[in-house]
Amino acid sequence: AYIARYLGIMLLEGEDLTVSGGRLMVRTVSGLMPIGVLWRRLDAAFADPLELRPDSQIGTPGLVEAIRRGTVSAVNALGSGLIETRALLSFLPRIARELQGDDLKLPSIATWWCGQEAERAHVLANIDRMVVGPALSTRLAFEDDGATRLGSSLSAGERAELVARIEADGAGFVGQEAVTLSTTPVFVGGVLEPRPASLRVYLARTPEGWTVMPGGFARVGFSLDPTAIAMQRGGQAADVWVVSDRPVERETLLPQEHEGFTRTMPGSLPSRAAENLTWLGRYIERSEDTVRVLRAYHVRLAETSDPDMPLLADIRDYLEPFGIEVETAIPQGLIGTLDSAVYSAGQIRDRFSPDGWLALKDLSKTIHKFADTVAPGDDATRAMTVMLRKLAGFSGLLHENMYRFTGWRFLEIGRRLERGIQTARTLSRLTRNGAPEGALDMMLEIGDSVMTHRRQYPVQAGRRTVIDLLALDPLNPRSILFQLERLKAEIGMLPSVGGEGHMSPAAKEILQLNTAIAVMEPSDMSAKVLDDLAGQIGDLYNSLARAYFG
Template sequence: MLDENELMYTVLKDYQPDLSTYDELRFQGKGEVLPYWDSFFEAFQSLTPEELEKKKFDMLRMLKENGVTYNIYDDPTGAARNWKLDPIPNIIDGEEWETIQSGLIQRATILNLIAKDIYGPQFLLKNKIIPAELIFQHPGYIRQCMSIDVPGGCFLNFYAADMARSKDGQLWIIGDRTQAPSGSGYALENRMALSTAFPEFFKNEMVAKIGAYFNSVYKELCSNVPHGIDNPKIVVLTSGPGNETYFEHAYLSNYLGITLVQGEDLMVKGDYLWLKTLSGLERIDVILRRLDDNFCDPLELRSDSLLGVPGLLHVARSGNVVIKNAIGSSILENPGLIPFLPNVAAYFEMGELILPSLATWWCGQEKELKFVLENIDNLVIKRIYRSDLNSPSVIDVGELKGEEKANLILQIQEKPYLYVGQEKVNFSSIPAYSNRTIHAGRAVFRSFLAHSDDSYVVMPGGLTRAGDSKNNIIITNQSGGTSKDTWILSENIKENLPIMHKVAQTFSMRQPIALPSHTAESLFWLGRYTERMISNGRFLRTVMQFLMQSDRYVYDNDTSESATIILLRALTCFTFTYPGFVEMKDAQLLENPWEEIDNILFDPKRAGSYLSNFQRFKNTFLSVREFWSNDIWRVFHHLDQQFSSENIEAITDVQAEVRIIDDVVSSMFAFLGLNRESANRLQGWTIFDVGRKIEQCFSVIALLQFNFTHKKVDSVEHELIESVLICNQNLNAYRYTFKDFLQIHLMLDLLLKDLDNPRSLAYLLEKLQKYVKSLPRNQYMPQSDSQLDNCISTAIKMVEHANVVTLSKSIGELEEYENLQSFLDKMYHLMLEISDLISKAYFKHTIVPKQLYKSDLIY
């Protein structure tokens, strides 16, 4: 423990640095805090423990409400983890930063020159400066890219380096990120959250701002574009919501004002790359790639990839699209290159490495292999590439048991060129705050660079990850690390420009955001799932409240046509949770229906359950996360909490279940209302409303279809009409409109034909027709007399011409509502056809086949 008097700060009285390594906080061998930490700890100490906890809670709440997550692969508890942020930053002195910055620029330049050479003249290989097998045995070397002329000769447009200190305080580069470097968006979000929750920390500090770095990112995206276009069309290519850093993909898309797309949103046609949008095809000029190399083009690379774009390499080869970073840049992440970097730097006359790498031995050389095997207990072993996501990227041999160690040695001996041995160092310790105390953790720092003209711009900050002091080797988000804001202190901080500042005169930062077809489809289904949650919740609540009144749920063989049984059957059909109450053989099920209702509510494996529908809503919501405001995120997190396992397990009675349904339905309307008030009226919200109206139509049809199959006794019919009107929120409207007792033909008039009733079929179809007409017509969409328009018009005319008296007549001995059921069945299939036609016209972009010859010329 450090001496309190020497430290000056009582908040550090329990801080115990690891004496076996370098401490970022203090002078080595002394108790004094390094001077550039003074101002921070003065501010930190001015806060009471209660204030610190409250502010930390607010900071983490802000991150959660902003949707900041990190996806954990193969996590049984759920993919998305809330982002962790320590209120104590990692502070780097400005003088040292000048050296770090120069070293990073030098490193990025060298790596770019390596890529330019190995995909070009290959002098490094011919002169044996880099062993050929180190390149050709690596899957990151894409032979198909040899013939692609990269604009400006820049393979490495964006670069990130992981750095850490060893025991002597030396800063080492421990990893290069060259394929699709991630983390810059998280770094920006960290800064925003910390500065908002703890403004006093920044009051007396000269902390370099990081926002202007993204101007350099955008400027690089707009440089060296095909055919010198002034306003290039740029997209962010993501693998989708399952990617571990999908939050950042959506975040950068929003922040930079460019379109987020997946592979299925793009297509190749006529040597060009096109984005499929609601308005048709839109040509793409630049791709900011966040998709791994080998998945980018299933036609030339991995044929099993469903994430890329067939023919993408052909378009790049034709010079009609620029991919940043260039496909094939993952070869530069090869740790086997590290031992050869000093010779590469000398070859390109770059001088000595300013920032060295950890001592590394490539096992493809006989002498180095022998050294690694003889000293393996004291080394870290790395493969030159990861074979799969579940395989460890770093192996601490000292942690292996006998058989595991023997297997590793055998693997190295069989294929030595696939492995490197690396010096094992204890990463420096850094103060971390948790459980109201400051303790020592381990730190790894990632910095970010963007290519600019003939050099690179470095973000004056970055992303620091801190881990438990017991974990000396692996500090990652996947392994549970906590992030830190990173401060660069300097008295000469330049003015930072906001992201929307015009960084060049030849192009505009603002450009219309196209709506990709895949995103439009997600919004369409989000609208449907939103209404499904509302309608299913209302019907569940109606049935549950009906059952709680006067012991109506008691089963009686003589009253098999009671309202109770009809409503329970309808509940199964309405929610598609078959077989449920449809099979009437099990009398016990009807004597006590609550267990089945519980399953309909909260069984995650039950198709059609309320919880499974919420999971569909949640997944779709997260897939278009770039659309949501902070207020909408708050509503979403409240909804998510309602369906958490802890909340569900705490339910003890039926009333509590009803309260959850009430809360969910209210939250869904809050979600809709916030969209109405805060969202721009773009195509996305129109297609969202189209989905809503279609689902509302299905709901009205299903309510009538499953509750009114044939005539019942007057008392049962009265209860059914009342329940349907309650579920549809139309009971008061009925009383106000008709001022009469409940009759089926009047109910049908209100729910089918009343254009003043926003929940009637007539009103919904009129709105649907209006929304569809406002959508753009493209080459895949027929003109105004299209089948889609005809289907909607047919549905509207059916409702207009429907005679509610005729529909409400019962026919035959069984007194079946044949006319009503026939009408509803036709409407149901029309709505299915309308939904399918919308999908074909706007989401699938199916090319209509054209006949090559006139039929009258064929004999």
């Protein structure tokens, strides 16, 4: 993400791209946009499931054909990894002399390809001093999940089996000199200890030829085992410093302050990012609603100690279809919703602040900790209050600090959709005819509107006043109408998908829905009307998805 921002290019994943008419396109909320140059970071084999690895779920179908047609240029071209093939290493010294008329500046690991008779015989005769592995592998020996074997570590049976395989299919194997990795000091448990390290250097092609870039990428193992250097096995990255005996001029592509500046507006938002932002908003709002309902439940459970009292039994039956089991103080359904929020945020970490990410991770850590320690009743009530404060803190960070670009609108739309849906569902349940005693007071508590109701209506809570406040009051930020007003405003600001001057289907739907609810009276809003309303708000998401996430 840092490099993409530094260079001013769009950071994309395979599913952000599509091929249409032989051209590579990026899916954005403004429609498909053509790409002329693609800087590939993805492993080549996974780049196109149509022509390369069919099991790849991270590539872009048709990418190879687009490159073949010449409609897109690929930096780090597909197939460039061929140069890292182990079998090729055995020919590098001769290649250097043929092409450059000189020996290698930096010797490579001594390698013998077993597809040649003399080299195969040498490997078999010296197998105890060799590392033997797949000839066509482009991975380092400590990264190929055990496919490479150290001859000196083999038992007699394993050695005989490997020799037989080499004799039967010599072209499939290489033997390499067993080398000891360099070590670097690592601070472990308060002391410095040696750990194996590898250094990858980079070269850049310039008009004057290839230039070795200063520094590099280092990996350090977590133990003395050389296989532990692989990142998949716990290895870690380390800074590489090139020390100079004199001041070094700082180089940057960024304009200096004295050169003036331009304010760069955010570019087109990829559809995948918009979808993840929408679901982040929905998951956070869904979590908050669930926490509010659970807190109201456990407050009453602590007071009565009777989980079978009508109101508590009704809430239990209401939550059960959503995977929320109130018998558990911290239901797995709530944990799963917050985990989903963390996942969605993880897909778009570069689009909100580090503080927001830390706050969300703290939420996840807290809920998992509570799951092991909190009991129903008073204990759960206090835990839910803590969760509400943390949820409010996260929402506040986003609201106050997030740049008001298109991505923020999708996040806000997700929150308003979910709050409208949840409020309509809960209102339908707790204001229906035959609702248990105390249901209206619980609804006001869940809607965080107890004090507002006391100020607005100098009467005891009744069905009409509760519905008026939580469904039809345009000034109450917890009401359904308030959510619809916000949705109308934010959807109206999204990029046009029906041509300039034409309303999108989602904009038409929210306008009709907002108008219909704005002219209703509390007596019009039966339980069925509220249930239907929740479904209609949910349908808005489907319209948005068809327009912007497809």
